[in-house]
Every structure is written in C-alpha cells, then in structure tokens.
Amino acid sequence: MKKILIAVLILCLKQIAFAQSDMQTMADMKKQQPITYTCPMHPEIHATKPGNCPKCGMKLVKEKPKAVPKKAAARNMPVKEKSMQMDDVPMSTNPATKAVSYTCPMHPEIHAAQPGNCPKCGMKLVKEQPNIKKMPDGMKMPVTDSTEQGVKMDDMDMPAGPAAKAHLEPIKTVAAKFPPRTVRYDLYIADTTVTYGGKPKRAIAVNGSIPMPTLTFTEGDTAEIYVHNKLKEETSLHWHGLFLPNRYDGVPNLTQMPIKPGATHLYKFPIKQHGTHWYHSHTGLQEQIGMYGAFIMNKREEWDIPTIPLVLSEWTNMNPKEVQRSLHAATDWFAIKKGTTQSYLEAIQSGHFKTKVGNEWKRMNAMDVSDVYYDQFLINGKNQREQPQFKAGDKVRLRIANAGASSYFWLKYAGGKMTVVATDGNDVVPVEVDRLIVAVSETYDVVVTLPENKSYEFLVTPEDRTRSASLWLGTGDKVYAGKMPKLKYFAGMKMMNDMMDMNGNMVEMDGMKMQNQTMDMNTVMYPEITGEEKPAKKEQKVMPAVQQPTDKSMSGMNMATDNADLVTLNYSMLRDPNKTTLSNGPWKELKFDLTGNMNRYVWTLDNKTVSESDKILIKKGENLRIILYNNSMMRHPMHLHGHDFRVLNGQGDNAPMKNVIDIMPMERDTIEFAANEPGGDWFFHCHILYHMMSGMGRIFSYSDSPPNPDVPDPEFAQRSLFWDDQMPHLMGKVGLESNGTDGQLMLGSTRWKATTMWRLGTDAMMGYESETTFGRYIGRNQWLFPYVGFDYHYKKFNPDEKNIFGSDYKNLFGQVSNKENRHTVVAGLAYTLPMLFVADMRIDANGKLRFQLGREDIPLTQRLRFNIMINTDKEYAAGLRYIVTKYFSFSTHYDSDMGAGAGLTITY
C-alpha cells in the first residue's frame, strides 16, 4: 500500500511537472524559427518575441505565415447568395473601398474577402483594419444614446450581425371593439401531482393548470386579480415586466407580505402598456414547480393573425430545495447526469489534457453553460405540442416567454427564417433570423410562415442541449428543424482558460469590447458551426466533414453544410421603431460587476449579496445609467422590476427597450432608465432562480416613498427577505468502510462554514479522531479560509506501526506529536492553491504546528473520484470513490492510521 501511495504522489507531482515541461518544450520550439507573435484578440499587434499583448494582456500566439488556406477561404464564402447582405445591416458602413477583408478575432491567421464565419472556430469574422482606428468621418455610429458622454462604442468593431431586414409584408390589424374595462381573474393556487419527468412528483397548479392560465388584457383595461392561496405554504405573484403601483409588484417581504395559506390577496392595477409578458411566483423556489404563466396585453389595435402564447419551462424530478442544496454542496451529480464531468480520462481521450490541467491550475472545476440537470422541457406544459390548423402561407405570431427557472432556450423553425418583432413586450423593427436564444425570463414575439401544407417543427432546445421540446405547426409530412448537437465542452473550457487570469478575473479585452451579445464567445462550443469535438489527432483537418446525423429525426437536415451562414439574433440587431431617448433630468451612473463563486455557489454583484448591501436610493425624475460587467463564467439575465430600460446597443436614439438584459461572460453592457415611479422598492436581480436565491441582486428604493400599506413592519419584512440568501445549507459525506468510518458534515452559508470531520478506526490501535472547525471565507474567490476549532485525537501506541516516514512519534517540525492523546483548541488558515489543492496551516493550544495538503474529488473518469491528503504529523490518506447514485458511492481508502479499507460512501 505504501508503494502505491508513493507512486500516486509521484504521479501527481509528475502531472504538474509534465505540464510545465510541455510549456518549456513549446518555448524551445518557438526559439528555433524566425517567427512573429500576435494577439488572438488584437491582430494588429506583431511582436518578435513571445509575451503578453500590450492592449489586453493576453498571451501572444505564434503568427502563421500569411497565406490564406485556400480551402478555408472558399469555405468562408456564403453558400446562399441572399445571405449576408451587409448593406441591410442598419449600422454597417457601406464599405467604401473594395479592399476590405475579414478575419477572425480568435484566429488572426484567417483572412477572407467576404464576411462569414471562421472556418476554425465558427466565430463571426470581423472587418480587418489596416492599422488605423476605424470609423471614417462619414460614418457616424448612431451612439447618441441620450447621454452626454455617450458610451464608448468606437472600439467596437463588430458588425451588428448579418441581419437581413425582415420581408414582413404589412399585416392587417383589427381594433378592439370594446371600451377599456375591468377584467377580473380568480386564481386558485393548489398542490398537484405531475409526471413530466416520468415519475409522479409534487407541483403547484393554478386553476388546475401548468403553466398558470394565460391572462389577457387590452391596453387601457384595469386588472383585478384575486389570488386564493390553497397551499400549505406562503405564496406571491409577480407581474414580470409590468408598470404598476409598487404594492402590487408581488415581491414578498419587499412590496407586500407573503400571501398566507388560506388567504386571498387582490392585485389591482391599470394596464398601461402592451405586449408579451408573463407572471410567476416570487416566493422561494415555487417558480420551478409550475408557478408561471403568460400575461398578454393587446394593443387597442392589434395584428389580425393567429397568435399563440408559448410558455417555455423545464422540469426536474428533484425537489428544487434539494437542487439548491446540491448546487451549494458542489456535488457534480448534475454534470454526471448531463455527461459533462470533463474528467481527466475524457480530457486525455479527446486530446485536451493540457486544457484540463490549465483549468484546474486556475482553480476552476468543470465548466458548463447551465447548472442544473432537467428531466424534461415543456412548451405550455407539454414536450410535444401540435397546432394542426394552419395552412400554406399562414403567418403565425408566437408570443414566447422563457419561464424556465435556470434554462436558456434556443429557438429554431423548420419552415424558414423567423421574424423577430418584439422583445420583453416592446416592438422592435422586424428582423429575420435563423435562430435565437431566449434568456431566462425574456420574452420574444416571433412571426413564422408556413411555406407548404406540411407540419413544421418549432424546436426549443435548452442551452446545454440535453433534450428538446417541439411545437408542430400545420398538418402533413413532418419537417424537422434539425436537432442541435452536443456542445464541445473542452473547447469551451479552453476558451474560458484563455479569458481568465490567475486571480479568477475575466480579462477584459479593450479595443474589442464585448457587448450586447454581438460576439457569442460560446460559439467555439457549437459543433454545428465548428465541427465535432475531435479525438486527439495531430493533423487537424480544419473543416468538419459532413456531419453525421446523430439522430434519425434529423432526416437529411444537414446543418454543417449551411451553418456557416446561420443568422443568430444578437442585441445589436434590436431596434425600437421609435425614439427611446430619455427626457432631460439629472443623471446618476452606477456600475456593477457581476461576480460569482462557482465552487461554493455564491452569486453576487460586486461580491455582495442582497443581504450584505444597502438599498440603492434613487429619486423620481432622475435618469439612471447602469454599467454592468460580467466578471463571472456564466451568463446572467439581469431583470429590473417595474421599469423598462434602454439597452445601449449602437442603435442610437432607437435603442431597444427591455426589462431583462442577458450579459455573457466578459461583456460590458450599459442600460438606462428613467426613475418615473412615484415611489417604492424595486428589485433588480439575476433571473436565474438559484442565482437570485443565493443573493445576486440589489434593491432600488425611491427616496421619500410613501409608506407601503401592504408592508406594515418593514424591518421585520427585510429580515425575512434577507434570510433568502443567508440561509445555511447542510452537506456531508460519510464513509462506512471495513477499517472504520471517516467523513464530514458541513453547514455553510455565503461566507461562513462549520465543519465537523472524523476518522474512527475499528479499534483503538487505529485511533479515533475528530476535528471541528468554524471559519469564514475571505475574498470573492473564497480561496482563503481562517478558522478556529477543536481537535480530538486518541490512538493507542502501536509498536508494529508502519509509516512511510518511519515513526510518527515526532512531527516533521521536530515537535513531539500529541496525536496519541490530543484534545485541544486549534486556529488555522486554509488556502486553495492552483490545481485545487487546499493548503492548511494550523497551531493548537499546545503550540504544535501542522501543515496539511489535500485535494478532494479529482475527477479521474466520469464517475471515479480520487482524493489525497498528507500532513506534517506524518499522516496521509488516499482514496477512490466510484459514484453510483447521487447519494451512494463505492469507496476504498487507505489511511496512515486506519490502514486500508473498502466500503460505501454516502454523500449528502
């Protein structure tokens, strides 16, 4: 056993050394050839030596010989003639000279005569600039944006996207025949049982239905909604995107008190806007289990075409409280279910070992685009829906709301392009796209046309692409939209590595601001554009061969061939038909970094949760400008209650109005809104349910607000509100093995953690040990953990003991060890090192020092985990754990005190 242990240790060390020597050999190779270096993000940079980019600090890469690979250039040519009509792009300059060429922001060696996608990574090509900063005088980017300073867009060199203006012929309208009226709804909220995920599970239905009933109004009406709580728990309803009196906004413990079991609550407010909105519970995690529905406000004069509200959502068989706890416990069960563990074996098999090491070196775990595994995805409560009544030539408006708790959804349509006509209830100048992604809680209005008398698939795919849901429009032969293939996680991991520095900060690339989803960094993960994740092969054929349909449903719908031309919606393509500039008023500017800690699942703004920060006071009549920078590895849909904001996207005076802005990693976006409510507290938060519940938000509070009659005791209410992100979570691991038991129980909150761990051998020779510690995580990354605690250790002297250090009578500091009989208080400091090893230095009341190094849960394969520990008390341990289910693993374990053992480990 001793030998195995040493071998393992050596292997571990070698791993690190190997990674380094690898880099060394790379460097040596570089020296041999007279080559130059450039920045992947700044192709104008040329250097004779390796180093970092003077503009963005990114590592320079070898510059390849200029010749454009012919195949690649040819690949770039748009396949279809009509695509890429750059003239149609509202903000593009008419290329004055013919000498314009295009390159990839990530692959400067690519040069193409025409716009298109990079043959290497599929990213949209950008105009190549001869060293001068762009923007000829003639071209004024419409960035007036009602601001004095404006927002620096001049560095932004990305085309707005090859959006063709929509060929949406005029659509007849029809006027409301009735005068404005009061519309009453009675909503009965009650428990129900559903089998969405194949097993009967508890859900919440309103009037017996999931989603909740679609509430329809016409502009000018008055809404009177009676909510009858038939649950055994509190509830609330929030009207997402609505302008209404603050007391009816529906945030429990902020704008009202929770609706108690058995109580009825009236929401009554005038309908002073129109468009596609939705409503949902704002209490706990109720939104995850059915409490969401469409809220439609028609214009007085509305389009006379069939209109279908589509509420998209997801279902998990796991109790959402358990989902939340699992996220905090950092179990990787969801990753196992999704097949996204990104273990060392998988890394080696796919030639990404270095990427994996780089990833852990930067103290990151596996990466994913979403956190939770879901058992089913739903369109209006069903996975497959049919609307057979439509015929060739029919236009249908889909009013789509993403009511998912944490899923983004891709939308694709088998019958041709989709015309986006509104977002978050606000009209936009119609824009035609092949696909779009809907962020959590966003809404989009999309018009689709049936080309023939067939049944066309409207395909809804979660961003992680684990499953999908479909709506079928029309009757006849089925026309499939083409399933979206699995993401290339290692490519994404590599990209994240490149973008993140050693301090866990996303490196902002100035000179090329990431804004408004114009460049979806995740594009590198899309195999339909960039080809399959390849097994390790030296020579990389650049372009994907014709993609193998992985599924019969794809029936010839081959994506790889024409996907280079896919038009994907991004925010800079959204333009309000009217001016949206704010009226004059004093300006207030605020900046927030979106921050997070994936390992402990703490999500924050400026590293502070809602309960750790003060309300932000605003005044009626003020204009607010909020600059948001996403310094985390995940995208966040930030939602503002009760107000629409302008998204500064390069559309100048016609910036689109939204109430949710999706911000991708490394993006910096600016929004502006008028503080035009008479008062109240308005929540601004990430709409990913589990991010919000961990504290990612702020409260905008109008100063001199009149008291809210529905919140009689604001201090009590606030304490209850804050509890949402202060609540501690229990987690644990208990090993039951032939040589004894070891394990730990933890109770953790945003910053604090109490742990008790034990190692109890089957007899006194093996010893009994327990350590209890209590401490606080410091800093945004929470790598530093000072603690105090109590240590108990008893072990009978064993003359035959074998220890790789010889005797453990003295520790490595030469102090006589007290582990034979120790009960003492300790104080120490733990620190997470690169490669996710935790270094732990402590001193006990007898002055004994101990330094310990350990790492848990090294993912060897999808389900096999390795852990290792060694300390200066000459104790060491290593173990393997094979994960069978979320709660059970088979485990083996060797410990310097307890020896070898095998058994079962329970994880909670």
Ligand SMILES: [Cu+2]
């Ligand atoms: Cu978030």
